[in-house]
Amino acid sequence: MAKIAICDDGPDVFVNVDDRVYFAIDPAHARDVADALIAKAAVADEYRQASRIIEDQAILIQYGIHVGLTDNKAMLREAHKVAAGKIGGIKQDVVLGKPRINHT
Numbered sequence: 001m002a003k004i005a006i007c008d009d010g011p012d013v014f015v016n017v018d019d020r021v022y023f024a025i026d027p028a029h030a031r032d033v034a035d036a037l038i039a040k041a042a043v044a045d046e047y048r049q050a051s052r053i054i055e056d057q058a059i060l061i062q063y064g065i066h067v068g069l070t071d072n073k074a075m076l077r078e079a080h081k082v083a084a085g086k087i088g089g090i091k092q093d094v095v096l097g098k099p100r101i102n103h104t
Helices: 026-050 050-062 073-083
Strands: 002-011 010-016 020-025
Touching: 010 026, 020 026, 026 050, 050 073
Parallel strands: none
Antiparallel strands: 002 010, 010 020
16 A cells, blocks of 8 residues: 655645655645545445444334434435334334433
8 A cells, every 4th residue: 555645845735655746736725635535535434334324214214203314315215215124123112212300
């Protein structure tokens, strides 16, 4: 795997690959690239966790809780399919939370 380093020297940001300057970029564009990388990393993380997200979303759908864990339409469709296939699969006496009343 290549060794990547991000360096700054004066007014520019340098991306070095295997100890050689791969490209130089001004700070404003470097921030744009960083924002794009963060956004794409978030999407990649969501796909890595897709099975858990789909399963959790299906549980919420079964209980009528309208909270979306993802904006990914394909994952939401799959969660609806999973929820429809598991109707009655979760015991109805499962306690999801316990209300707490504070007396002040």
